[in-house]
Amino acid sequence: MTETVVHVTTLEQWKSVLDVWFKQGYKWADGDKEYSAIIFETGGRFLFLDDYITCSTFNPYPKPYIEYSEFMSQQKEDNKMETYYVTQEQLDLIEELKGKLFPLHALLTRSDRYKNIKVELSGQEEKALLRYLGGDTSIKFKVKEQLYRLSRIDDDGNKVYMKLKYGTPDWTMDKDAAFTAPLEEIKKWQTPAWDIEKAD
Incomplete structure (x- = not known):
């Protein structure tokens, strides 16, 4: 279930919502911390935050969304603490x-x-x-919640990590670019080839 759904109408709003979430340590599903403005330009107007950031052109969840102005006022309240x-x-x-x-x-x-x-x-x-x-x-x-990642040894003897690229599993040698999530979520992606390890 998505925790937060924010409706944005401008690219500046898109970027400022992402700035807040990036600062809190969240990433896109593929592990990137980029604005990905092309997604906004092709119609993405709803930003979703759960274990990672996703977006859509409409709100497919029954949870009501909040407008950008309401989201930013919540951030001001949260920033007092x-x-x-x-x-x-x-x-x-x-x-x-x-x-x-x-x-x-x-x-x-x-x-x-x-x-x-x-x-x-x-x-x-x-x-x-x-x-x-x-x-x-x-x-x-x-x-802080303990996060985990998946790793394996490739044919050349190098340690590689699983990452998600547009929702599809891929691999990287950069452990900082690996897909990280709580243990329950990581177990959903584990196969016999991948070992679970704690993320730093």
């Missing part, structure tokens, strides 16, 4: 720290217990963590 995605272990440690009387002291002492919080946090996320521990209520941390 900063959300950062971390692992479940990191979230547990962050919440444990939040409950301490002096959370910054516990974080800054030489304890290996909280070392994992700092792993993979960018400079912006580290600043957000400090603001969150200091009481900033406009920040929240959520668990």
Whole structure:
């Protein structure tokens, strides 16, 4: 079931909806993060977001669509709250720290217990963590969903990854261009030739 259906009427609206979704980490079904303006120019006016982005010239789903202006006003509301995605272990440690009387002291002492919080946090996320521990209520941390991809060894001994090209399975040597999805979706695409592995 499609989560979001947005109706756009101009190429600028098309691009700005895609900008929002690309920034959130979503891609087209084939793994691209391109505007694909040709699709809009050939009549695509409905953008769909589920596990990946798709589009259509009409709304084939029973779910009602929203107009571009409503979509953008929702984004403004959502942007009031900063959300950062971390692992479940990191979230547990962050919440444990939040409950301490002096959370910054516990974080800054030489304890290996909280070392994992700092792993993979960018400079912006580290600043957000400090603001969150200091009481900033406009920040929240959520668990990022684990994504998976399919890989196999080709006839030359090279590792290749499955990607979707216009909805048809294909392969690539670039793991960043591989089709990634939650485990349930990846299992639908698995055959005996492909192995499931965690995406970075």
